[in-house]
Amino acid sequence: MTIGSAQRVRTLFAAVVCVHALAAYVTGSEEPADYVPQTGKFPPPNCGHYFAGELVSVDHVNRRGALRLIGDGDDARYHSAPSHRFAMLPYGTLRYHGAPAELRDIPIGTVLHGYFVLPPEGDTTILLPEKNPSKYLLKYTHALSLEDDFSFYQRRGQSWKIVSVDSAKGKIKVSLIGQAAQAANDGLKGEQTFDFDASTRIWKGRQIGELKDLTAEQDVQVNLTWTPDWQNTKFQINDVWIDKESRDVAAEVQRQIHIRFMHHRWLPGWVDNVEYQGGSKGIVTVTLFGGMDPSLYDQARAQKPPHGGASIACAEKTLRTWWQNHDSKGGSVLDFKDIPNPLPNSSGLQMRVQINELLEGYRPGRIIRFFPNSFIKVKLPPEECIQSMDDR
Amino acid sequence: MNRCSSIIGVLFTALFASVAFTQDKADYVPQPGQFPPAGTGTYIAGELVIIDPVNRRGGFRLDGDGSERYHTGPLHYFAVLPYGMIFYNGAPAELRDIPIGTHVHCYFYVPPLGEEETIPSLPKDQAQFQIKQNHAISLEDDFSFYQRRGQAWKVVSIDTKKGKINVAPTGETAKDGLGKPYTFDIDDVTRVWKGRKLVDLADVAADQAVQFNLGWAQGWRDKEYGVSDIWLDDESRKFATELQHRRHVRYQKQHWLPGWIDRVEHNDFGGGTVTLTLFGGMDPSLYAELKATQEKGFGVAAAEKTLRTWFHRGDKKIGQVIEWKETENPPPGSSGIQVRLKFTELLDGYRPGRCVRVKCHDWIFVTMPPEERVKSLEDQKRGLTLSLP
Numbered sequence: 168m169t170i171g172s173a174q175r176v177r178t179l180f181a182a183v184v185c186v187h188a189l190a191a192y193v194t195g196s197e198e199p200a201d202y203v204p205q206t207g208k209f210p211p212p213n214c215g216h217y218f219a220g221e222l223v224s225v226d227h228v229n230r231r232g233a234l235r236l237i238g239d240g241d242d243a244r245y246h247s248a249p250s251h252r253f254a255m256l257p258y259g260t261l262r263y264h265g266a267p268a269e270l271r272d273i274p275i276g277t278v279l280h281g282y283f284v285l286p287p288e289g290d291t292t293i294l295l296p297e298k299n300p301s302k303y304l305l306k307y308t309h310a311l312s313l314e315d316d317f318s319f320y321q322r323r324g325q326s327w328k329i330v331s332v333d334s335a336k337g338k339i340k341v342s343l344i345g346q347a348a349q350a351a352n353d354g355l356k357g358e359q360t361f362d363f364d365a366s367t368r369i370w371k372g373r374q375i376g377e378l379k380d381l382t383a384e385q386d387v388q389v390n391l392t393w394t395p396d397w398q399n400t401k402f403q404i405n406d407v408w409i410d411k412e413s414r415d416v417a418a419e420v421q422r423q424i425h426i427r428f429m430h431h432r433w434l435p436g437w438v439d440n441v442e443y444q445g446g447s448k449g450i451v452t453v454t455l456f457g458g459m460d461p462s463l464y465d466q467a468r469a470q471k472p473p474h475g476g477a478s479i480a481c482a483e484k485t486l487r488t489w490w491q492n493h494d495s496k497g498g499s500v501l502d503f504k505d506i507p508n509p510l511p512n513s514s515g516l517q518m519r520v521q522i523n524e525l526l527e528g529y530r531p532g533r534i535i536r537f538f539p540n541s542f543i544k545v546k547l548p549p550e551e552c553i554q555s556m557d558d559r
Numbered sequence: 560m561n562r563c564s565s566i567i568g569v570l571f572t573a574l575f576a577s578v579a580f581t582q583d584k585a586d587y588v589p590q591p592g593q594f595p596p597a598g599t600g601t602y603i604a605g606e607l608v609i610i611d612p613v614n615r616r617g618g619f620r621l622d623g624d625g626s627e628r629y630h631t632g633p634l635h636y637f638a639v640l641p642y643g644m645i646f647y648n649g650a651p652a653e654l655r656d657i658p659i660g661t662h663v664h665c666y667f668y669v670p671p672l673g674e675e676e677t678i679p680s681l682p683k684d685q686a687q688f689q690i691k692q693n694h695a696i697s698l699e700d701d702f703s704f705y706q707r708r709g710q711a712w713k714v715v716s717i718d719t720k721k722g723k724i725n726v727a728p729t730g731e732t733a734k735d736g737l738g739k740p741y742t743f744d745i746d747d748v749t750r751v752w753k754g755r756k757l758v759d760l761a762d763v764a765a766d767q768a769v770q771f772n773l774g775w776a777q778g779w780r781d782k783e784y785g786v787s788d789i790w791l792d793d794e795s796r797k798f799a800t801e802l803q804h805r806r807h808v809r810y811q812k813q814h815w816l817p818g819w820i821d822r823v824e825h826n827d828f829g830g831g832t833v834t835l836t837l838f839g840g841m842d843p844s845l846y847a848e849l850k851a852t853q854e855k856g857f858g859v860a861a862a863e864k865t866l867r868t869w870f871h872r873g874d875k876k877i878g879q880v881i882e883w884k885e886t887e888n889p890p891p892g893s894s895g896i897q898v899r900l901k902f903t904e905l906l907d908g909y910r911p912g913r914c915v916r917v918k919c920h921d922w923i924f925v926t927m928p929p930e931e932r933v934k935s936l937e938d939q940k941r942g943l944t945l946s947l948p
Contacts, residue, residue, distance in 0.1 A: 223930050226609065226947065227659055235930055250930050275612055275655040366805040374756040375798065395813075395925035416757060423748045545777045549630050550608050550620055 204256060204287040204309065207437060207532035209510035215282025215311045217353040221393055222279055223250050227271035228551050229485045230255035231292070234279060238398035245398035248303035253283065254292040257435065257484045257534050258512035259310045260458030262318035265418035267425040267458055273315065278391040278402065280319040280354060283307035290484075311512060312458075317388045317408065317417070319354060320345070326386045330358065334378055337364045339404065344386070355400075362394045362403040370406060370413035385409050422460055429463050431545050433478075433536035435486050438529055439517065447524045450501060451479060453535055455514040464516050467539045468503055475500040477520050478538040481528025488536050489553050492544050495536075498522045589640060589671040589694065592819065592912035594890035600666030601692040602735040606775055607663050608634055609947055612655035613931050614865040615639040616678075616945050619663065620775075622782055629780035632688040636678045636945055637667065639695045641817065641864045641914050642892030644840030646703035649800035651807045651840055657700065662773035662784060664704040664736055667692035674864075678945050696891055697840075701736075702770045702790065702799070708733040711768045715740065719760050722746045724786065729768055744776040744785040752788065752795040767791055804842060811845050813925050815858070815916035817866050821897065823909055830903045833859070833878060835915055837894040846896055849919045853880040857900060858918035861908020865942055868916050869933050872924045875916075878902045 202214035220234030233250035255261070261268045263277075273279070286292065286309050293308040320326060325345030332339050342358045369376040381387075387409050391402035408414045436455035443449045455467065470477050480488045480495035488494065501519040509515030518537065522529070529535070538544070587599040605619035618634035639645065645652045647661075657663065669691050670677060678693045680686075705711065709731035717724045727740040751758050763769075769789050776785035790796045818837040825831045837846065849857065860868045860875035868874065878900030889895030898917075908915070918924075933939050 221928075223613075223928070224611065225659070228609070233930075235928060246929055247934075248929070271659040274658065275610075364805075364809060366802075366809045368802065373758070374754070375802070376755075393928050397928065420750065420757070427746070427748050548606075548608075548620060548775050548779065549632075550634055554631070 202284045204284060206287070207439070209258060209513045210284065210311060212511050215284055216307045217280070217282055218251065218305070218307070219278060219280045219354070220251060221397075222273055222275055222277050225270050225273075225275065227269060228487065230259070230270055231485075232270055234281070235393075235397075237278070238396075238400045240399055242398055244303050247301065249301055251305055251308075252293050253281070253308050253310050254286075254290075255310045255313070256284075256287075256512070257437070257486060258456040258458075260312045260314075260456075260512065262312075262314035262322070262458075264315065264421040265318050265321050265414065266421035267460055268421055269425070269428055270313075272421065272424060273313075276392045276405070277315050279313045279315055281313040282311040284309050284311060292484075316390050317406075317414070321388055321414070323354075325354075326388055327359075329381060329383050329385045329387060331383055332381045337362055339363050339381065341387070341389075360401075361389065361391065362401070363407075364403075367404045368406045370408045370417065371410060372412045373416050376409065380409060381407065388414055426460055426463065429459060430542050431547065432486070432488075432551075433480060433491060433538045433542065434459060434463055434467060435482065436514075436535055436537050438531050438533050438535055440531060441525065441529055443525075449522055449525045449529070450519055451522050451525070451529050452517060452519045453479065453537060454506075455516045455518070455537055457509065457512050457514045459514065464514055466541050467516060467518060467537065468505075469541060470500045470518075470539045471503060472500060476540040477518065478540075479520060479522070479526075479529070480536045480538065481526055482534040482536045483553060484534055486534065486536070487551060487553050488547070490546070491536060491538075491552075492546060494526070495538065496522050496524055496526055497538075497540075587668055589668050591671065592821065594642060594892040595668065595696060597891055600668060600696055600891075602664070603635065603667055603690070603692065604662065604664045604736065605635060606779075607657055607659060607661050610654045610657075610659070611945070611947055612653060613867065614942055614945075615643070615654055616865075616947075617654060618947065620779070622662075623778075623780040625781055628688060633681055633685050635690055635693070636947075637665070637693045637695050638670075638674075638677050638945065639698060640668070640671075640892065641819065641862075641866055642838040642840075643695045644697045644838075644892070646697070646699035646707070646840075648700065648803040649703050649706050649796065650803035651842055652803055653807075653810055654698075656803065656806060657698075660774045660787070661700050663698050663700055665695045665698045668694045668696060670694050676944055701772050702788075702796070704736055705733055706770055706796070708736075710736075710738070711770060712741075714763060714765050714767045714769060716765055717745065717760070717763050719745075724763065726769070742783075743771075743773065744778075744783065745789075746785075749786045750788045751791065752799065753791045754794045755798050756795075758791075762791060763789065770796055808842055808845065811841060812919075812922045814866075814927065814931075815860065815868075815871065815918040815922070816841055816845055816849065817862065817914060818894075818917055819914050820909055820911050822911055823905065825905070829905060830901070831905045831909075832881065832899055832901050833905070833909050834897060834899045835859070835917070837896045837898070837917065839889065839892055839894040841894065845919075846894060848921065849917065850883060850896075852920045853883055853898075855920035856880060857898070857920065859900065859902075859906075859909070860916045860918070861906050862914040862916045863933060863939065863942060864914055866914060866916070867931060867933050867942065868927065870926065871916055871918075871932075872926055874906070875918070876902050876904055876906055 220236040225232040231254045233252045327341040330340040390406040392405045394403035436453045440452040478495045478497035480491035482488045498521040504517045506515040605621040610617035616638045618636040710733045712726040713729040715725040724745045732738045771789040773784040774787040776783045822834040856879045858875045860871035862868045882899035884897045886895040
């Protein structure tokens with residue numbers, strides 16, 4: 168796919184998957200009520216609490232990690248608060264460089280913007296200590312979305328205009344511009360001064376430029392990281408993209424990584440309904456989660472009757488499967504439906520598949536991975552597969 | 560920069576010249592306060608799957624050997640020794656610099672005495688997969704590993720339809736690693752670097768001498784790999800090294816150079832003279848800065864074996880340098896630089912064999928991110944054993 172078409176797809180993608188976040192941005196300063204995720208139901212718009220921080224540890228296989236939250240001027244919190252441990256909800260979305268991503272794609276040390284909710288009832292993934300818990304611990308541990316600065320600001324139609332560059336002091340003054348600048352309550356606002364130095368990567372077109380390529384009046388995107396004055400909401404620039412071509416290239420590189428990843432792991436979703444037909448037969452209705460590249464959903468839609476087919480593997484809430492090539496069942500796609508205005512985190516794409524032998528895991532609310540027959544089956548790396556009940 | 564790389568190259572060549580017969584000396588036990596002799600260490604390679612960058616630990620999926628270990632065996636969990644060296648894209652690095660999914664080459668020892676529990680034993684049902692060598696003296700990506708040994712790869716042919724590239728080793732052949740013609744998977748996800756530019760697969764052509772980094776491929780069990788990055792020319796490789804070099808230099812200036820205490824001569828009333836040796840594997844410019852400013856004294860903070868410090872800008876003492884000594888051909892893990900410093904007040908952590916971090920006077924004091932600091936005795940205790948996210 169060309170960069171131009173990638174951009175078109177990305178725009179489409181942003182429109183589909185970001186309903187939730189956009190709704191949150193325009194709601195004013197009120198904190199959303201505490202939402203508890205429900206089995207088989209996508210969360211309503213505007214229910215996540217916004218936190219940003221630097222990724223400090225990752226368990227990419229189980230889609231978990233921890234953030235050092237950005238500073239708020241409170242020295243005591245910066246120095247003594249534990250890292251904010253989180254788990255991605257099964258339908259939680261990740262974006263990096265303006266394209267869908269996995270936690271493994273995001274380097275340690277990257278600032279991320281996230282929307283979080285309470286754990287689902289009975290979920291013990293992130294246990295908060297009962298004895299002497301830190302007063303800084305946050306109960307919103309389950310992520311609806313996580314994205315780097317590049318993705319976060321670009322998606323909102325925002326960028327940074329360079330006001331001035333002081334190479335001697337290693338300071339760059341920038342001003343946030345773009346349509347969401349006034350309405351958005353989350354993220355940085357107005358004028359900011361970031362640190363930079365020789366380790367900052369300057370992306371220009373398809374190549375890595377030099378510090379002298381940074382000039383006033385450029386519209387740029389940046390990815391930020393830790394700097395010694397972190398507790399006072401200060402940041403260092405890790406990467407800066409100084410033109411549109413460089414941003415398109417970065418997004419396309421990540422998009423290709425994502426597409427290959429999904430071709431191998433299959434598209435995540437959950438079971439909406441099972442129509443039992445006697446014996447072991449049945450029709451399974453699934454909804455695919457949002458946040459994937461639109462071309463992947465197109466591949467699923469292409470499996471329409473009369474010749475289309477798909478396989479469905481049972482998965483965990485971490486989106487891990489057992490041995491998906493074997494522990495899945497395939498059948499004809501009977502029909503599909505694009506639900507208009509889907510809820511945040513849903514793709515809105517619902518598929519009905521005829522299965523001759525239903526699996527134990529095909530139950531409403533349970534997580535699956537969906538394999539359109541146009542994907543190629545591969546065996547996943549063993550550490551990603553669930554291999555035993557203990558492992559599970 | 561080139562000069563620095565050459566010095567590092569020479570150092571490493573010396574350190575590992577005799578690693579060729581590592582298997583014979585696989586069971587060397589690291590001793591407190593002593594660097595391991597050259598020619599020891601067991602070579603193990605695999606893909607980095609999980610890391611605890613703060614405590615310099617992680618786990619990787621071993622290279623396939625055609626056996627069922629691939630499907631049923633556990634990850635190989637490891638700790639990097641305090642003087643263990645990490646390289647990425649041809650320059651010194653930290654674990655955090657190496658992306659998950661990178662194929663790495665390592666040399667390992669069995670745990671030092673008393674540190675057998677740092678990496679907990681495998682459960683009984685997996686005991687047959689236990690590899691006792693789990694403390695790393697070096698860890699490096701393919702780019703660094705082959706380049707440092709003078710080996711590159713000549714492209715024989717590329718078939719973009721089938722997604723295969725055929726290559727053959729050129730230059731000196733590394734003793735360990737892949738030293739024979741090989742076929743790798745390659746596709747649109749592979750990043751192709753030429754000069755300072757990201758180019759296309761179409762730019763890969765026969766007869767080019769390249770370096771690459773590898774990652775998982777479907778045939779991993781049978782020792783097959785996918786190419787994640789490929790550097791087509793000298794400029795692209797130098798630039799990749801330079802970018803990592805800059806990152807490393809910033810990191811070390813903030814965290815300070817690691818080393819350990821060789822000797823402490825106690826004076827009356829809390830003062831004394833401390834002799835320390837700086838660990839190897841850092842960029843030579845950092846040692847040079849220390850040397851050039853030695854008359855201004857160095858800050859010395861007590862550190863853990865993980866190289867974590869407490870609140871290093873506060874929990875340190877400044878000593879006056881009374882002797883700077885450099886040794887030719889130091890053993891692996893050592894820089895060969897030994898410094899004697901005089902302190903008016905010694906810290907509890909200044910004891911022979913204990914680790915320290917050393918600050919050049921001209922480096923700016925910063926406070927480390929909180930998750931990297933040891934903040935309590937409990938925290939210190941937790942840091943003694945592997946605990947992955």
